[in-house]
Amino acid sequence: MNLPTNTFKIVLLLFSVLFIGSCSNDHTLGNLDATVFVRHKDADMPAYIRGNGTEKVFLITLHGGPGGAGLGFQGNAFDQIEDNYGVVYFDQRGSGMSQGSYSEDDVTIDLMAEDVLALVKVLKRVYGDDSRFFLLGNSWGGALGPATLLKDQDEFLGWINVDGSHSPKDLYFEYIRNFERVAATQIELGNSVRFWESVFDELDRVDRNRVTLDDFNTLNRLAFDAEEYLTDDGFIKKVENGGISVSDYNLLTFVWNLLKIQSILDDDFIGKLSFTEALSEITIPSLVLWGRYDMVVPEFYAQEAFENLGSVNKRMVIFEQSGHSPMFSESNQFAEEVLRFMDENK
Amino acid sequence: MRHKQLAILFFIFQFALFSQDQEKSKTQIQKTSLSENFWDRTEFKVGFVGTVFWSNGLSIGGEYLWKENEKTKIRRGKERTNTHQFLFNGNLGFVTNFSTKTDTGAYTNFGLTWRRTNKQGIQFSIELNPLGYYRSFLPETYEVNGDSVDKVFLPGRGYYAPSLSVGIGRKRKGKVRSANYFNINYTMRTPYNAGALPTFSFQYGFRFNFKNKKR
Numbered sequence: 001m002n003l004p005t006n007t008f009k010i011v012l013l014l015f016s017v018l019f020i021g022s023c024s025n026d027h028t029l030g031n032l033d034a035t036v037f038v039r040h041k042d043a044d045m046p047a048y049i050r051g052n053g054t055e056k057v058f059l060i061t062l063h064g065g066p067g068g069a070g071l072g073f074q075g076n077a078f079d080q081i082e083d084n085y086g087v088v089y090f091d092q093r094g095s096g097m098s099q100g101s102y103s104e105d106d107v108t109i110d111l112m113a114e115d116v117l118a119l120v121k122v123l124k125r126v127y128g129d130d131s132r133f134f135l136l137g138n139s140w141g142g143a144l145g146p147a148t149l150l151k152d153q154d155e156f157l158g159w160i161n162v163d164g165s166h167s168p169k170d171l172y173f174e175y176i177r178n179f180e181r182v183a184a185t186q187i188e189l190g191n192s193v194r195f196w197e198s199v200f201d202e203l204d205r206v207d208r209n210r211v212t213l214d215d216f217n218t219l220n221r222l223a224f225d226a227e228e229y230l231t232d233d234g235f236i237k238k239v240e241n242g243g244i245s246v247s248d249y250n251l252l253t254f255v256w257n258l259l260k261i262q263s264i265l266d267d268d269f270i271g272k273l274s275f276t277e278a279l280s281e282i283t284i285p286s287l288v289l290w291g292r293y294d295m296v297v298p299e300f301y302a303q304e305a306f307e308n309l310g311s312v313n314k315r316m317v318i319f320e321q322s323g324h325s326p327m328f329s330e331s332n333q334f335a336e337e338v339l340r341f342m343d344e345n346k
Numbered sequence: 347m348r349h350k351q352l353a354i355l356f357f358i359f360q361f362a363l364f365s366q367d368q369e370k371s372k373t374q375i376q377k378t379s380l381s382e383n384f385w386d387r388t389e390f391k392v393g394f395v396g397t398v399f400w401s402n403g404l405s406i407g408g409e410y411l412w413k414e415n416e417k418t419k420i421r422r423g424k425e426r427t428n429t430h431q432f433l434f435n436g437n438l439g440f441v442t443n444f445s446t447k448t449d450t451g452a453y454t455n456f457g458l459t460w461r462r463t464n465k466q467g468i469q470f471s472i473e474l475n476p477l478g479y480y481r482s483f484l485p486e487t488y489e490v491n492g493d494s495v496d497k498v499f500l501p502g503r504g505y506y507a508p509s510l511s512v513g514i515g516r517k518r519k520g521k522v523r524s525a526n527y528f529n530i531n532y533t534m535r536t537p538y539n540a541g542a543l544p545t546f547s548f549q550y551g552f553r554f555n556f557k558n559k560k561r
């Protein structure tokens with residue numbers, strides 16, 4: 001009876017295949033497909049490096065959240081960017097598939113900005129000191145981006161702010177103003193009237209003078225709901241494709257990380273953190289990309305970011321049929337703007 | 347309010363007490379005399395472990411039968427005999443996420459299994475492994491300290507990883523491949539980032555032994 005012996009052989013073979021399969025990386029510059037971890041201050045954070053790195057020009061992306069997923073940018077727009085440049089999708093500390101061992105007190109936006117600079121050092125080590133970088137941040141990444149650039153902007157050729165939250169300090173009050181404005185317009189147009197009336201009911205329930213985390217979260221959720229209604233009523237273009245594929249992230253790990261990092265960071269930045277005044281210190285070329293119907297970080301911040309950035313070379317583009325994620329709703333135009341900016345400033 | 351809660355608790359408790367007595371009167375427990383031979387009391391297992399979508403891997407393990415008894419109950423006029431076993435249990439496994447290579451790791455855990463087998467060979471088991479260790483294996487990793495960047499040899503992290511599995515199976519009497527099993531497993535990894543990460547996985551495989559080998 002050979003069953004146990006054969007079983008051992010098969011098991012050994014399968015273990016070997018699994019181990020080898022789990023370690024391979026492709027650093028061929030013309031067709032990058034590698035996952036590299038950055039170990040920094042007790043955290044191991046994955047950087048997913050994709051695209052065309054022949055010019056050694058890389059676009060480093062900072063996801064939203066906090067607690068979002070680096071690969072969440074994937075889709076038609078970033079496929080086009082990957083055709084021309086290397087794209088680095090980065091899971092920030094405590095997000096996505098990052099792991100480590102540290103205390104809650106150790107997690108700060110300051111440390112997370114240092115993590116991004118550590119990523120740059122690793123990329124230079126892997127692809128050479130002649131590598132050049134652009135930084136792109138969406139939503140929460142629009143706060144982490146300035147935090148990083150204010151530490152060291154010399155490492156970057158340009159900053160791309162996509163519906164970024166550079167001032168969570170007063171976002172709550174702008175939510176209230178923006179909801180009132182948009183809800184009044186939509187009711188006047190006769191669009192999704194019941195929903196927009198319920199928005200006014202919700203605004204009556206929240207504290208209009210003081211920011212609380214609960215009220216902030218209520219309005220933040222309402223903002224995402226509002227974008228869905230604006231999509232249904234034809235103001236925001238339906239998402240073409242994109243996002244994370246089911247095998248990219250362990251859902252449970254992702255959700256647990258998301259809830260954990262938000263529970264740590266939300267108290268520190270909502271109603272408190274603002275880079276508005278410090279934006280003038282950012283002098284590298286900058287591109288501000290915003291959705292006209294962004295309810296999560298309203299359009300007001302596009303103008304504020306653009307006016308306050310210290311860059312001489314800066315440009316703002318408003319996507320007329322987009323909300324918080326123009327890279328999905330108007331992906332071709334989005335890719336065009338990003339590629340033009342990178343081509344001009346590389 | 348407090349008195350009301352106590353009254354409800356007492357009400358439920360008297361039924362529990364009553365039903366326990368009823369069970370005792372109908373249940374006979376007979377301890378099985380076990381062979382002294384190590385191989386007769388040992389089985390091995392091999393199977394798939396993972397979440398299908400995010401991680402897939404292999405698990406191997408062994409079980410040593412510690413205690414066994416047969417419980418005979420009269421239920422609805424019929425006699426039912428179930429075998430209850432306590433087994434020492436050890437596992438070794440390896441899982442990976444082929445898509446992004448970010449969820450690769452090996453684990454080992456040890457503990458105790460309670461298993462009930464009915465006359466048809468259907469098994470139900472609970473496996474508690476308080477001694478567990480998970481070692482993640484990361485792909486290419488670089489450590490940054492100030493301006494120095496160093497490649498890490500065998501990168502990964504170790505976690506204390508106790509686990510609990512609940513599963514069903516089917517016994518194949520007198521066969522080398524002695525049973526199939528399907529478990530749902532909960533494992534905690536700690537310290538993970540700033541807390542303890544809960545993970546779930548499936549285990550599907552078979553057990554085999556040497557005692558039923560034809561001589």
